[in-house]
Amino acid sequence: MATDPVPLLARLIAEDTRNPGGDELRCAKFLASELARHAPDTVEVIEVERGHGRGCGAYVFARWGEPRLLLNTHLDTVPASDGWLDDPLVARVANGIVIGLGAADTKGAIAAALAALDEVRPQQLAILYSGDEEHGGEVMRAFLASGRARGLERAIVCEPTGLRLGTRHRGILALEATVRGEGGHSSRADRLVAPVAELARLAVTLDDWGRARRTLGPAGFEGMCLNVARIDGGVAFNVVPESATLSVSLRPPPGADADALREELLALARTAGLEARVAVENVPFATREPAAFAELLGDAAGPPLDLQYWTEAAFLSSVGIDAVVFGPGEIAQAHAPEEWVSIRELLAARAAFAEVFRGAR
DSSP states (O other): OOOOHHHHHHHHTSOBBBBTTSSSHHHHHHHHHHHHHTOOSSEEEEEESSOOOOOOOEEEEESSOSSSEEEEEEEEEEOOOOOOSTTTTTTTETTTTTESSSSIIHHHHHHHHHHHHHHHHOEEEEEEESSSSTTTHHHHHHHHTTTTTTTOOEEEEOOOSSEEEEEEEOOEEEEEEEEEEOEEEEEGGGGSHHHHHHHHHHHHHHHHHHHHHTTTTTTOOOOOOOOEEEEEEEOOOTTSSEEEEEEEEOOOOOTHHEEEEEEEEHHHHTTTOOOEEEEEEEOOOEOOHHHHHHHHGGOOOOEEEEEHHHHHHHHHTTTOOEEEEEESSTTTTTTSSOOEEEEEHHHHHHHHHHHHHHHHH
């Protein structure tokens, strides 16, 4: 008899992996014990120190044989937002759905894969359950730097896609520029550095750059989505601020050269006499061979889907591992109060993962 993924999902929802604030290591140890039941050649739990005082994250990595295929799902969730009708860490089952924090994003996929392992023991497969996806991606970066990804050629990255193949999405760049001066009374404004004004001029330059590129990019991803997000600085109308900071984001389309775009924006800042830094840089993503993944996942995989959100498939793709995004649930439920996933999709995902495991031989 096939394993029901619903009790597994309820158990995972009860693991508090809210990021920040949760315990990824505890959840990783639980998942390691579940994976160990299926006799992998190795199963490891790795703790990852995150920067900026954010404590530790974790991942669990299991390997059968000498795999070329990776199944990856993140184990952390966002914090619970307002609007939950009950405890978000206690699963509720009603009307064919499972409600709970992380049900769709992405503990439902973890439960479906664990249930599939009860049906099929793979011979050439790696499974990675990784933390910190919802905040900084430091755990995935640590995994890739560890050498454990050596030999991997393809990856299925689980996110709520409604069991469709997510094959493209934008990247993310975040830039910051800071101007500092003496500051002082506004009666001296003509003789003082004006941090807000200097950054406002740069903001307009960058906005013009983005507007001029709104038709660039592949169909469905036209434009650079440059956003002048904020200028922070100043205390009152009659005070020249000592400093101010400009924050700008850019979402380059699939196929864009993120490095070249970064340098172009930094050069615009230098031309304005300012120095900028890149606070976040996540490259865009596109699957190289979607047909290979459609064959691997079988009839459960729907048609290709353009994703409007960023995923860690981009990290894997950037080091040469061809990836696709796939999983039960819908992105509309992710990060929302009363987050849910349908039991029908959990069962379909279990069947799809079982097909993947059968093929990983």
